[in-house]
Amino acid sequence: MKAISSMATRHVLADLAAVAVDAGLPLVEVESVGGVDAAERVAAGEQFDLVFLASGALGKLADSGHVDAATVVPLMLSQVAVAVASGSSEPAARPDGAAFDDAAGLREALRAAKRIGYSTGPSGTALVRMIEAWGMTEEIGDRLVQARPGIPVARSLADGDVDLGFQQLSELVGQPGVRILGVMPPDCAIDTVFGGAVATASSDKDRAAEVLAFFASAEAAPIKTAQAFGAP
Known part of the structure; x- marks a missing residue:
């Protein structure tokens, strides 16, 4: 079948x-x-x-x-999580909670990031739309890096292609070279x-x-x- x-x-x-x-x-x-x-x-x-x-x-x-x-x-139900490179070959552990207290904290992390990785599919589309709604496209749009179809954001983080990544939590847990900060905060969560x-x-x-x-x-x-x- x-x-x-x-x-x-x-x-x-x-x-x-x-x-x-x-x-x-x-x-x-x-x-x-x-x-x-x-x-x-x-x-x-x-x-x-x-x-x-x-x-x-x-x-x-x-x-x-x-x-x-x-x-x-x-x-x-799949939640989108936020991750960074770990510099370690240890598999990423599942986080206990949200990556940031609220959307304001997430926006500050986006502003501080040099290259921001996000996935294809509905979660990536939702993230881009959220950034547009926040009026941040002009500010950080040129730093957004969409993963190629079938390539996980975790690999982009581990390879150093991006320094802040957004991906389904299930795609990040257990992957080497990344540290999961947590899922997106409740006031801007992206769930699929x-x-x-x-x-x-x-x-x-x-x-x-x-x-x-x-x-x-x-x-x-x-x-x-x-x-x-x-x-x-």
Whole structure:
């Protein structure tokens, strides 16, 4: 069984797929690429059984008939975190709380940064829009560095290409060369709900729906928590 997802959920989906097999469900081979690329491939009619993307992207695919709207289900909540380079090969640990007390503290960090890394997909778009809303585009716009599709911001930090990075928390935890300061403060948090759906091109819609139901079940919740995701 074939599935496609954005990069942000690749690790947790791999773990969920393995446990699903232990539960007697079909093996799902998940291909993880940039979220925009994934949505375009599904919309182009490429054959997949399951699609895992941000809720907004899934909604558009449902509206255009490329996934079954009746099967769309939220699976996990992902928070955007703030990180810097650590200069260490130790894997980054999950932070206890927010990176800054409030949005004002985050704005000061943005002003102080020489190069600011951010991801593709909905979280990166939301960050750019937030900076625009704060009236800071002219001030720091030339320091914003968008990661190439499929390349995590953590790598840009570790390689020294940027000195302040914004990425889904699940993409930063466990990565070497970075130190996670925390998630974005509550008054400017960027949260993304990722969901799943059965693709209309699926060759076995019933079994695909069974796998999706397992991924959304209470049994799967601890796996998501272990990968730094919350309940949607």
